[in-house]
Amino acid sequence: MGEDRRVASRKAITRRTLLCGAAGAGLAGAAVAGIGSPAARGFGVPAVLAAAPVKVGLLVSYSKVYGQLGEDITAGMTLYLDGVGWTAGGRRITWIREDEEIDPQVGVRKARKLIEADGVDLLTGIVATPTAYAIRDMVHNSKTILVVSNAGGNLLTRARRSPYIFRVSFTSWQVSAPFGKWFYDNVARTAVLTAANYGFGTESLAAFKETFVPAGGRVTGEVLPPLNNTDYAPYIAQIQKLGPEATYNFYSGSDAVRFLQAAQQYGLTKASRTTGAGFMVEQDVLPAEGAAALGIYSPLHWALTLQNPENLAFTRAYKARFKRDASVFAMQGYDAARVIVEGLNRAGGNTADKDRLVEAMTAVRFASPRGPFEFDPNTHNVIQSVYVRQVRQVGRDIANVAFVNLGRIADPGK
């Protein structure tokens, strides 16, 4: 099925070049496409929609440690695109998927393939920040619109931002900075900070300190294990030696599971109050952490149990379709698809005029499962609410319950 679509879209390129401006669902284009495209007829698509499809390149990790993130983003996008019948701005949407493999060099190669060989109209995905930084210049120089649905490094909204790059996920600052003050007021006056020692981890700790220290908080120590660390026991012992009242941590994926299990086994989660950026206890790792995660406070821009009509509809539909609970990554995929579709609708399906499409996408705003969604017009990064959540027993499940809204947060990038 995917093959049919690809074949159809390859034919469509020449047609589009020939018919030039007719791509936006002109009658002539529709007629020609209707004759030459068995795939379109096979799908039972109305003739008007048979104009050249919009090609979206989806570049996420399907392998290694972050494989689940890529699958969740893809599932979220699928759910939204199914809902709009894979059409936007009067054109069909097709996608070409590639594995980013959490390797910036592979990411660059795959992005080049999608942009130059496949000729995609839009690019989306990107799980890892190093990949995002590595493909930034290529995307910017080729004026390819990129909708980032995970990678959260601050620079993509600051020194390395591009008008062609939109981000529907978060920056590390957005998640951790609002929490520092709340931590001081509600958790403890002193803290030990720990994080996986790489860009996003240290950025998260720096953001936390930005509001924690001015409020009067004191950092009594920092412990930075390497990324993808195996045994956390030695680090837990170091943290315990510092005798913290409370800790703020950044870990994700397998690191989060290993850290929390060791922290519980060595009694750290009992002796001090544990908090961390929301990814540490998000749905992709929470079932594996189990009881070790109970009681942990974490800031994030979404929670599975967030009470609003959009989230109830989204989480129910997701579970019915994929037989598992949604995650923040699935939500980001869902919203990335929505931004693409609504942007295309506003631009009348015209992907050739990049600046017009950028303008149309910047103006997209809607009620997202995370709360109101809008782009910062200066940085094209999402402005969103950040919630304080706590891991609690909800019925038979363990889940994050959002109980404080820290307000609408925009990254300070200008």
Next chain:
Amino acid sequence: MTFYLLQALNGCAYGMLLFLLAAGLSLIFGLMEIVNLAHGGFYLLGAYLGLSIVRWTGSFWLALAIAPLITGGAGFLLEWPFLRPLYRRTHLDQILLTFGFAFVLTDLTRWLWGAGVQSLPAPRGLDQSVVILGTLFPAYRLFVIGAGAALALGLWLGLVRSRLGAVVRAGVANREMTQALGIDVAAVFTGVFVFGTALAGLAGVAAAPILGVFPGVDFEILIVTLIVVVVGGLGTFSGAFWGGLLIGEAETFGKVLVPQAALVVIYIVMAAVLLARPAGLFGGRAR
């Protein structure tokens, strides 16, 4: 002082897991001169099988007993139809085959068990912490140290005292001569390969409560295991044991004493050992 004693205990528990992994790899290499790069894959397979058995039966001990048997069966499926015809070919061909199977196992486990991070809780009774030297220490890690030491002793006795062990040692020392004595070396090869992969499966279940189970852990663990085997001496059983402990302690104390350079400490240890004894700690004695 207590801080460092506790860290030594931590290193010991980690070292025992490394020993379990290295023993299988080293035994296979010693006898067959094949570096089984699919060893990490068998580890992961064992861990996932353990996970499923615990989910079905609720018993960790059943998982610890059955998962290695199935993993050994999978080892048989690699050795008998695929590896056996390659014994007359070069080592490179054999290594490429096991490398290919490493990827097959990665994809197979991912297809069957998904891409998510999963974990296996420690069995009831061992899922709590005990007070040692005034600090909490997880009971499961104490169990790993005890069980690892007991298993090492049992394996060593089996290798040194039993007739089967004598055959294996003879095969390691001189393959042709052993064959000339009328021993079916091919059958011994199969047996040792199955046993080695079963040990990897056992390590997978035993390590799951500490290291978790997820795609990618197979190659992560393969690299450390290769280091242990090289440090201890290729193909020697004692090397796997002492090499595992040395690397376990080195990594733990590296993280404590020089956290900035924690990743390179085990490589420095490896380089130092190889400079002093190019064949590894116990290499050359048994060969």
